[in-house]
Amino acid sequence: AQSVTQLDSQVPVFEEAPVELRCNYSSSVSVYLFWYVQYPNQGLQLLLKYLSGSTLVKGINGFEAEFNKSQTSFHLRKPSVHISDTAEYFCAVSDYNQAGTALIFGKGTTLSVSS
């Protein structure tokens, strides 16, 4: 079964600094990867996804992630963060490209942006 490891539980950064949130997954023949963001008292919102094609994926709010098959990683990056990026970020993986197979989530990384 797939598993996801988010290596940092908390990441504090200053506004306008770059940030990287790390995610590693257990190996599989084919894998689909996702990053979600959760703001306080809200559900999860999709930031970006990798299904196939280019290994560099761009998402909403200026975030991007790079799929690295050899290192089984899918790290999330943003070159310059804002206070409004403060939230919980979840990496998720799926084995199959079909409905009805639930995503497996990491434990989450809390990004705290201060001025």
Next chain:
Amino acid sequence: ETGVTQTPRHLVMGMTNKKSLKCEQHLGHNAMYWYKQSAKKPLELMFVYNFKEQTENNSVPSRFSPECPNSSHLFLHLHTLQPEDSALYLCASSHLTGELFFGEGSRLTVL
């Protein structure tokens, strides 16, 4: 507007009460899910329904009873809950890509 609507957003109940959480999706998806999110713990998958059929039950206690009358609606019936069941319950739906679309969640407090 996420396309997935959960009601109620907040619920407080005693251990002897019976209540239900409701989820409705307007996205035309075929699969629906219940996840439990507790503080300091990872998201826990509870139930999966695909084309109204339950395809996964992750060893969830019987005091949680799901119901999926059609592909657009999903319920979670609650009875004789424990205080440790207090959590955010998230509903989600998906189509062929496996990408999940989440509702805002129902915050449950069991007294």
